[in-house]
Amino acid sequence: MASAHEQVVPAKDGTAQLGLSSKLLRKPWYLFWRLLGDSLYKDREYSLHVPDGYRTLTPWFNIGNGEPFSTLIKSVHAGGPLSTSLDRCYQLYQFARRSALLDGHMAECGVYTGGTAHLLALTLERFGNAPAKLHLFDTFTGMPECSDPQRDYHSPGAFSDTSLSAVEHRLSAASSCAIIHPGIIPATFAEVEDGSRFSFVHIDVDNYPTVDACCRWFWPKLVSGGTMIFGDYGMYPYRHSTRAAVDAFFANESEKPLLLPTGQALLLKQ
Numbered sequence: 001m002a003s004a005h006e007q008v009v010p011a012k013d014g015t016a017q018l019g020l021s022s023k024l025l026r027k028p029w030y031l032f033w034r035l036l037g038d039s040l041y042k043d044r045e046y047s048l049h050v051p052d053g054y055r056t057l058t059p060w061f062n063i064g065n066g067e068p069f070s071t072l073i074k075s076v077h078a079g080g081p082l083s084t085s086l087d088r089c090y091q092l093y094q095f096a097r098r099s100a101l102l103d104g105h106m107a108e109c110g111v112y113t114g115g116t117a118h119l120l121a122l123t124l125e126r127f128g129n130a131p132a133k134l135h136l137f138d139t140f141t142g143m144p145e146c147s148d149p150q151r152d153y154h155s156p157g158a159f160s161d162t163s164l165s166a167v168e169h170r171l172s173a174a175s176s177c178a179i180i181h182p183g184i185i186p187a188t189f190a191e192v193e194d195g196s197r198f199s200f201v202h203i204d205v206d207n208y209p210t211v212d213a214c215c216r217w218f219w220p221k222l223v224s225g226g227t228m229i230f231g232d233y234g235m236y237p238y239r240h241s242t243r244a245a246v247d248a249f250f251a252n253e254s255e256k257p258l259l260l261p262t263g264q265a266l267l268l269k270q
């Protein structure tokens, strides 16, 4: 069911897109929740789980606890903007940390200002083995023309308030393991050395054709035990883009997407 801020406009082909008013209300809506979270959840080791009423371990809120995640996320915040919520960052961190023990590189498709890329670079550097690299793919000029307004929540040009030089500067100051591939996915996949294998891939591109291209290219290259995580899979505005593309691809595979309570989807390769 659509939440109050999301006015759903049925599209001609039977899909549904979100109306302009929903998009305009997005920023104040999330600002409200950010303020509420900061006042009720900040620094809590255990937090109230809504609507069940029990308290669960929430290390992502407890940034002063001295654990590796809190140290890494403080460095990420100091390095620049972070547009992904802390609970989702924690999932990325714990699965990347686990994957860092495997052979293979890591990758992120959809980098924007480099917040989650920064976290992955620090995680790989701290817990990984030296030859492994973090491959990063984005236009760095915003969503490309391939996004379809009937399906995809963001229009072409969204996320253009970033730049390749800013992300390069941010990541080179943090670690030496990042390799940046600016340009349109999937063309930029050709820059990766033939035969490369991956232990961890974060796909956060928010449009159907790019999610589909990422699945086709990365899934066969994922090592046994490796992880793929899709940001926004379970988020309502992305049900016709990320979720539809992931479900269509994995309908023909033996592994199926595992839904995390954060809205991300996880694939663990057998």
Ligand SMILES: C[S@@+](CC[C@H](N)C(=O)[O-])C[C@H]1O[C@@H](n2cnc3c(N)ncnc32)[C@H](O)[C@@H]1O
Pocket: 082, 083, 084, 109, 110, 111, 112, 113, 114, 115, 116, 117, 137, 138, 139, 140, 141, 142, 143, 144, 146, 158, 159, 183, 184, 185, 186, 204, 205, 206, 207, 210
């Ligand atoms: C939601 S943002 C990524 C957020 C980022 N992971 C973070 O935490 O800040 C989505 C990004 O995907 C990129 N993107 C989407 N489709 C793409 C494509 N076909 N080629 C390259 N970049 C693409 C956009 O440029 C945008 O920066």
